[in-house]
Amino acid sequence: MIDKNLYKITPQILELSELNIATNYIDPALYKKYDVKRGLRDINGKGVLAGLTNVSDVRANMIIRGKLIPQNGELFYRGYNVRDLVNGFSNDQRFGFEEVTYLLLFGRLPDEGELRSFQELLSNYRKLPTDFVRDIIMKAPSRDMMNTLSRSILTLYSYDDKADDTSIPNVLRQCLQLISLTPLLSVYGYQAYRHYHDGKSLYIHRPKPELTTAENILRILRSNKRYTPLEARLLDVALVLHMEHGGGNNSTFTTHVISSTGTDTYSVMAGAIGSLKGPKHGGANIKVIEMFDDMKKNLKNWEDREEVSDYLMGLLDGERFDKKGLIYGMGHAVYSLSDPREKIFKNFVKLLADEKDMTEEFKLYELVEELGPKIIAEKRKMYKGVCCNVDFYSGFVYQMLGLPKELYTPIFAIARMVGWSAHRLEELTQGGKIIRPAYKPNAVDQEYIPLSDR
Numbered sequence: 028m029i030d031k032n033l034y035k036i037t038p039q040i041l042e043l044s045e046l047n048i049a050t051n052y053i054d055p056a057l058y059k060k061y062d063v064k065r066g067l068r069d070i071n072g073k074g075v076l077a078g079l080t081n082v083s084d085v086r087a088n089m090i091i092r093g094k095l096i097p098q099n100g101e102l103f104y105r106g107y108n109v110r111d112l113v114n115g116f117s118n119d120q121r122f123g124f125e126e127v128t129y130l131l132l133f134g135r136l137p138d139e140g141e142l143r144s145f146q147e148l149l150s151n152y153r154k155l156p157t158d159f160v161r162d163i164i165m166k167a168p169s170r171d172m173m174n175t176l177s178r179s180i181l182t183l184y185s186y187d188d189k190a191d192d193t194s195i196p197n198v199l200r201q202c203l204q205l206i207s208l209t210p211l212l213s214v215y216g217y218q219a220y221r222h223y224h225d226g227k228s229l230y231i232h233r234p235k236p237e238l239t240t241a242e243n244i245l246r247i248l249r250s251n252k253r254y255t256p257l258e259a260r261l262l263d264v265a266l267v268l269h270m271e272h273g274g275g276n277n278s279t280f281t282t283h284v285i286s287s288t289g290t291d292t293y294s295v296m297a298g299a300i301g302s303l304k305g306p307k308h309g310g311a312n313i314k315v316i317e318m319f320d321d322m323k324k325n326l327k328n329w330e331d332r333e334e335v336s337d338y339l340m341g342l343l344d345g346e347r348f349d350k351k352g353l354i355y356g357m358g359h360a361v362y363s364l365s366d367p368r369e370k371i372f373k374n375f376v377k378l379l380a381d382e383k384d385m386t387e388e389f390k391l392y393e394l395v396e397e398l399g400p401k402i403i404a405e406k407r408k409m410y411k412g413v414c415c416n417v418d419f420y421s422g423f424v425y426q427m428l429g430l431p432k433e434l435y436t437p438i439f440a441i442a443r444m445v446g447w448s449a450h451r452l453e454e455l456t457q458g459g460k461i462i463r464p465a466y467k468p469n470a471v472d473q474e475y476i477p478l479s480d481r
Contacts, residue, residue, distance in 0.1 A: 053469055061467055067275075072360055074275045077462075078283065081105065082131060082449045085273040087362045097412055099370075100362040104271055105134050113264060113371050122239040122263045124270075124442075125149060128206060131271055131449045132199070150236040152207035153243070156186045160215055160231060168219040172437045173304040175216035177297045180205065184293040191291050193455060201292040202448035209444045210234075210244050213437035217248075220433065241266060244441070248430070258428055261379050262438075265421060268368040269439050271446030273361075278302035278309070282447045286454040287462040299447045300440055309436045312422030314355040316432065319391070319423070321348045329391045332398065339395065339402045356419030357399045363412035369419055376420050383427045392423060 058065055067075040084103040088095050102109045104127060112130075116123035125146050129137045137145060163182050169175045183205075184190045189197050215231060222229035230250055234243040241263035245254035274280065281302040285295045303309035325347075326334055341347035342354050359366055380389035400413045425435050 057469065063467065067280075068360065074361075077280070077464075078274060080274040080450065080453060081134070082446070082453060083271045083273050085275075085361050087364070097363045099365045100359075100367045100414075102272065102367045105130050107136070109268065110367060110371055113267060117260070117264070117375075122241060122260065124240045124263050124266045127267050127270065128445045131445055132202075132452070146239075149203065149207045149240075152204045153211065153234050153236070155208060155211060156183075159186075164212070164215050165219050165223075168216065168223050170220065170224060171304070172213060172216050172220065172433045173300055173309075173440065175220070176209070176212050176437055176440060177300045177304075179212040179216065180209075180293050180300070181297045183208070184291060187293075190293065193289060193291070195452065195455060198292055198452060198455060202444075202451065205292070205296055206444050206448060207240075209437075209441045210240060211247065213434060213441060214244065214247050217431060217434050217437075221431075239263065240441075244438075245428070248434075255382065257379060257382055261375050261424060262428060264372065264375050265424060265438070266442040268372060268417060269421070269442035271443070271449065274450060275361075276308070277305070278443060279446060279450050282450045283454050284462045286451045287459060289461075292451065295451055296444065296447060299443070303440055303443060304436060309439045311355060311416075312418040312425070312439075313432050313435050314349075314353075315418055316422040316426055316435075318342070318348050318355045319388075319395075322395075323388075323391070329387060330394070332394065335391075335394055336398055336402060339399055340406070343402065343406050354395075354399050354403060356415055356422075357403060358413050359416045362414055362416065365414045366416045368417035369415045372417060372420050372424070376424055379424060379427050385427060388423070392420065 057063075064075050067077065069075075082105065084106075086101040086103070087097065089098050090096070104112065107130065112127055113123065116126060126137060126142055128149075129142065129145050159179075159182075163179060164175070169178070187201070192198075211234065218229060218231060221227040228250070232247040232252055234247055238246060239259070242254065242259045244262060245259055246252045272279070274283065278299045282295055282299045285298045306314065322335075322338055323329065326338060328334055338347060339354055343352055345352040376392075377389060380386050396415050396419065399415070403413045422435060425438065430438065
């Protein structure tokens, strides 16, 4: 029996909270005075150089005559333009997740034999310990699937006889297993949640070894195990576009930081998941969907440019939706003219919208994509341009695929497990020092006062 009183915010907690806030306040002017890069980025959004990586590269600017000029965004995995990778496997009517996973982990594209062998290896690892679903996932299922996923991964530590072995062969084995198992842990966690919290029927489907990661996700999620080829291919593209994004994003940096301490793989990945769970990082596509749901309810004519513009103005003025003053899915820390992932994704999104008879919704997204950056530029003083990011369309795709919102961020984690693995292996290979940034102390020295004199 849970004592609900333990979770209440009491008057004493409120009083202590006010004291805590007052104690932790730091004058924002001091950050400028001491040239502190808040968020490890300068005022122009440029990140503090904290390391070197061969895994991927994000390009959003070029230097011309000594000046930094924004350009259309480009994303490279191990030197390959992601656009070329997606076009390559898509033109061949192949799935790309396993192939690009091989590239990110081993630095080159596999030949047919290597790819087939690697796919079999991942398939063989797609097996949970005996009774793991019953004993771990089904017990006290969380309302948040990212917490469930983190707990499951931490528990896998107990089943691994070499859990603390940080040699490259062993960590590679652990990473490959987690890449294979994260889809199962995510979907099974959701099935337990909907059964125990929503009273829905419980079904646990086993993955099929001959299917790809994207196909198996749809198979084990749906009660009838059915999906169309286009659905599976679009989910596959989504996984490829989300699996890696440079070393500077929060969860990947978290992977480097925790790996540098010499701890185990399971702890590292649980930490990265905790980072990705945050709405400022991995949960943005849910807000996009909710914003569009509100928009569709309140717009009389989805094609009326003036009416849509007025709604977007209302968003920025804090009068619409959640009143946070944001147009979700717009803007990125690095990209200013365009997010290459969004551009690649959009071509596939239209195909699925046509198949699902949701072309009207797609046209509304296109209109917001066109009007949003202009309205933001008019109403906000921006140091760089604003463009749609990958989250703008990804939530719409997941909605068309019938994926529950509870799985939107875990899908991101399924993909990003590949990037985290590549960066963890890279950090361990360097054998570097523990990552330890500097913080300037700002407290005033105090004389100790005996308790009786306070």
